[in-house]
Amino acid sequence: MTSAWVAKEVIGDCILYEGDMRAVLPELAEKADLCATDPPYRLTSGGRGQTMGGKFHPDRYDNKGDLMQVLPWAKMPAPIFAALKEDADAYVMTNSKHVARSQIAFEAGGFKHHELLTWDKGAVTRQPFYLRCQEFTHYLWKGRARHIADGGAKTRFACAAPKNHWHPTAKPTSLMALYVLQSSDLGGLVLDPFAGSAATLIAAAAFGRRAIGVELKPRFFDLACEAVHAAYADGFAQVHAAWDRDRLANNIRGLAHAA
Numbered sequence: 724m725t726s727a728w729v730a731k732e733v734i735g736d737c738i739l740y741e742g743d744m745r746a747v748l749p750e751l752a753e754k755a756d757l758c759a760t761d762p763p764y765r766l767t768s769g770g771r772g773q774t775m776g777g778k779f780h781p782d783r784y785d786n787k788g789d790l791m792q793v794l795p796w797a798k799m800p801a802p803i804f805a806a807l808k809e810d811a812d813a814y815v816m817t818n819s820k821h822v823a824r825s826q827i828a829f830e831a832g833g834f835k836h837h838e839l840l841t842w843d844k845g846a847v848t849r850q851p852f853y854l855r856c857q858e859f860t861h862y863l864w865k866g867r868a869r870h871i872a873d874g875g876a877k878t879r880f881a882c883a884a885p886k887n888h889w890h891p892t893a894k895p896t897s898l899m900a901l902y903v904l905q906s907s908d909l910g911g912l913v914l915d916p917f918a919g920s921a922a923t924l925i926a927a928a929a930f931g932r933r934a935i936g937v938e939l940k941p942r943f944f945d946l947a948c949e950a951v952h953a954a955y956a957d958g959f960a961q962v963h964a965a966w967d968r969d970r971l972a973n974n975i976r977g978l979a980h981a982a
């Protein structure tokens with residue numbers, strides 16, 4: 724019998740799988756309390772003749788939309804829905820061009836839509852039609868809606884993106900910590916089916932949750948395992964310090980440092 728995953732690594736309260744989430748999720752032994760994820764989608768920016776920097780520099784990126792391996796939105800919700808407990812929240816990140824189609828796909832997959840959240844990155848992506856400085860997160864639920872821990876938090880959260888990171892779309896751990904702390908309990912199981920740099924897993928473990936991540940690309944999987952090891956070795960000091968800074972900057976008082 725062939726395994727649903729290529730590799731599996733257990734690090735503290737985190738389990739990382741290398742493989743395709745569509746194959747791995749149905750095999751998980753325990754249903755998750757929360758999904759917080761940033762799926763891969765086609766990224767185009769800049770338009771013809773525009774020169775962009777960073778990961779969109781023409782030497783690194785052909786503007787055809789495939790910064791990483793992508794999956795159609797319609798293929799994502801079913802395995803995620805089935806991998807969650809009866810009553811659970813899901814946070815699914817997207818950008819302005821994909822907001823509508825991702826919402827349609829996840830609602831068609833059984834999720835209900837609470838709210839569209841905004842991540843203000845501060846820094847801008849240079850492009851000809853407005854300077855893009857934000858990304859979006861669908862805040863969804865399955866089953867009975869649960870209350871978030873701090874209902875006083877605004878729908879906009881501002882914090883800087885990681886700089887010069889090895890993953891092209893690494894998210895800040897503080898952003899993922901917000902979702903984890905709002906919608907899961909101590910000891911709960913957090914799922915990120917598109918783990919990338921493991922930001923969600925690291926945020927979950929830093930605040931006393933267990934986490935499962937799935938990553939398709941072998942290099943990202945290896946580096947994500949290293950990142951989780953490093954976060955444990957550091958006692959999550961950097962994650963906690965960043966969260967305390969960012970939550971105060973966003974006037975979030977109800978979600979204390981939980982570790």
Ligand SMILES: C[S@@+](CC[C@H](N)C(=O)[O-])C[C@H]1O[C@@H](n2cnc3c(N)ncnc32)[C@H](O)[C@@H]1O
Binds near residue numbers: 791890
């Ligand atoms: C937008 S990135 C996630 C970034 C992550 N939130 C972080 O902070 O680093 C999406 C990730 O999903 C991975 N991926 C793409 N298709 C996948 C699949 N079918 N199953 C699992 N992972 C997949 C990509 O390799 C990529 O690392």
